[in-house]
Amino acid sequence: MEVFMGSVKHILFQDVTQGGGVRADHLRFNSGPYTRAMRTLTAGTLLALLTCSVLAATDHDPVVPDPRLSPGDVLTSDTKIICVPGYTKTVRNVPQALKEQVYREYTITGRAPGEYEIDHIISLELGGSNSIRNLFPESFKSQPLNAHVKDTLENKLHDLACSGKITMQEAQQAIASNWTTAYVKYVGPLPGGAQPVQEVAGSTGQKTAAPASGSAAPIPVLPATTASSGSAPPNVDGSCPAAAPIKVSKAGIYHLPQGDGSYARTHAQSCFATPGAAQAAGYRAPR
Numbered sequence: 001m002e003v004f005m006g007s008v009k010h011i012l013f014q015d016v017t018q019g020g021g022v023r024a025d026h027l028r029f030n031s032g033p034y035t036r037a038m039r040t041l042t043a044g045t046l047l048a049l050l051t052c053s054v055l056a057a058t059d060h061d062p063v064v065p066d067p068r069l070s071p072g073d074v075l076t077s078d079t080k081i082i083c084v085p086g087y088t089k090t091v092r093n094v095p096q097a098l099k100e101q102v103y104r105e106y107t108i109t110g111r112a113p114g115e116y117e118i119d120h121i122i123s124l125e126l127g128g129s130n131s132i133r134n135l136f137p138e139s140f141k142s143q144p145l146n147a148h149v150k151d152t153l154e155n156k157l158h159d160l161a162c163s164g165k166i167t168m169q170e171a172q173q174a175i176a177s178n179w180t181t182a183y184v185k186y187v188g189p190l191p192g193g194a195q196p197v198q199e200v201a202g203s204t205g206q207k208t209a210a211p212a213s214g215s216a217a218p219i220p221v222l223p224a225t226t227a228s229s230g231s232a233p234p235n236v237d238g239s240c241p242a243a244a245p246i247k248v249s250k251a252g253i254y255h256l257p258q259g260d261g262s263y264a265r266t267h268a269q270s271c272f273a274t275p276g277a278a279q280a281a282g283y284r285a286p287r
Contacts, residue, residue, distance in 0.1 A: 230277025
């Protein structure tokens with residue numbers, strides 16, 4: 001890391017996480033007015049600066065999605081489909097290319113292995129779709145709110161909806177509006193004494209107010225068979241319903257029912273009414 005840029009440069013070689021100290025011979029200095037002052041810095045000061053740098057790097061982790069980029073989208077609200085054990089395995093299909101597009105939209109240009117996941121805002125176990133409108137990068141590392149905390153809410157809402165205590169539409173609306181406020185309502189206090197997030201940083205650095213608990217979602221979450229997404233869940237046999245006949249394969253390629261030799265043998269992961277709807281969700285035509 002650099003301190004007093006332009007006057008003094010130093011390189012920290014010691015791995016402070018291994019319990020070692022920081023010695024003056026681990027630093028190289030250019031000549032300048034700050035050299036003497038830099039040599040008097042204690043290990044504690046350097047560690048404090050390093051900590052600030054790490055916190056600044058994680059400060060931009062999106063805890064809740066930007067509603068302008070990811071308002072949420074559903075595939076179905078039918079509990080007879082969603083609540084069947086193994087349902088999510090039949091519909092999970094987010095190609096790596098689509099994940100990379102989500103990272104770009106959220107201006108995340110570098111990440112460590114296991115640092116993020118591309119998460120479904122409305123999870124698949126709540127009937128969410130694989131559309132890019134329903135995806136955002138969620139950190140495993142941010143504290144105290146992260147992907148593991150949201151997973152707890154998803155499981156709770158799934159249990160409530162599938163047991164008939166709330167409707168699936170209520171569960172979808174709650175998690176799409178603001179999952180941190182939904183957590184407080186349906187699970188309990190957020191871990192670590194955290195408060196629900198009331199603002200979300202946009203991709204341009206501006207902030208958009210996130211809806212408070214009990215308020216409407218920024219964009220209504222509509223059933224997938226409507227014009228909001230033009231999508232529908234596939235049938236059990238891998239075919240698509242007549243209202244959304246276009247098949248999407250595991251590779252993220254959509255196939256038309258006419259003139260496509262691969263259509264009949266494709267086991268649909270998602271179904272769409274039009275090619276435009278499939279493209280809007282991040283899928284591509286055969287090459």
